[in-house]
Amino acid sequence: MLSLYQQVCRECASLVTRRYSTSFSMGIRVFEKPLRAPIYGIYGFVRFADEIVDTFHASDKQMLFQRFREDTYHALEHGISLNPILQAFQEVAHRYQIGRDLIDPFLDSMEMDLDNTRYNASLYKEYIYGSAEVVGLMCLRVFVDGDEAEYERLKPPAQALGSAFQKINFLRDIRSDYHDRGRVYFPGVDYEKFDNLSKAAIEADIKADFDFAYTGIVQLPTSARFGVYLAYRYYTKLFQKIRNAPAQDVTETRIRVADSRKVYLLASSAVKHRFNLL
DSSP states (O other): OHHHHHHHHHHHHHHHHHHHOHHHHHHHHTSOHHHHHHHHHHHHHHHHHHHHHHHOTTSOHHHHHHHHHHHHHHHHHHSOOSSHHHHHHHHHHHHTTOOHHHHHHHHHHHHHTTTOSBOOHHHHHHHHIIIIIHHHHHHHHHHHTTOHHHHHHHHHHHHHHHHHHHHHHHHHTHHHHHHHHOOBOSTTOOGGGOOHHHHHHHHHHHHHHHHHHHHHHTTSOHHHHHHHHHHHHHHHHHHHHHHHSOHHHHHHSOOOOOHHHHHHHHHHHHHHHHTTOO
16 A cells, blocks of 8 residues: 555654654654654655765765755655655655755755865855755744745744754864865864864854744744754754863864753753743
8 A cells, every 4th residue: 555655654764863863853753743754754855865975985976966866856746756765755845845945955055065075155155055944944844834924934043043053063073074074164164273263253153043043943833842942952052062162172072962961951841841931
């Protein structure tokens, strides 16, 4: 039965999310149930695209990515795919009107990583939009479920939250991006001379994104608010740890939030949500 295949594909997207990101998977699990499968579908799609450019070094990544792009378009056009992740994603895209205006910038940004190792201010802005801000907008499409007025109203803070998450990822992974992939995303930053002054400027930019994003989180539908707030709490805790570390530590160690701390953040966030204290 087709319904069985569709359910298996949704479960594959859920598995991908749980294996790759404990933070996002915990956040998704506290969404109201109808939102979980669609957000898993989005995460699975973006995770696999990113995996091609970041991991498959022994393969022709350009060829693999082009095939992934073509398979994505085929799935969207025909409403079916034998790739279970693309099958799950195309269901979400059709159900929530996630169009090529969001999908193409995402794929374009991922493809930029195949060739670019240094990003100037213009490329950096384009990359942040395509790799992170549009993902926030895909999720917002799900959260508002067809309410175009709410979508337009909440677009700017949703983009800011995606931007903040991505910039923190860049800081957290600055060592592996440089040593394993030869990349430096931050414009004008020399990894070999990365110092506290450079770090502070990046952190000020991230804080501005977070402050603006929070104004949108508290206005989200109740079905999504707790899950997004929880992801926000995880990332602000990671941000705090990075801010408290000297630049040298950031370039030598991948800073993370312990699982025990994540459990505490889950519990404390649940209390705030329950008593409308966000």
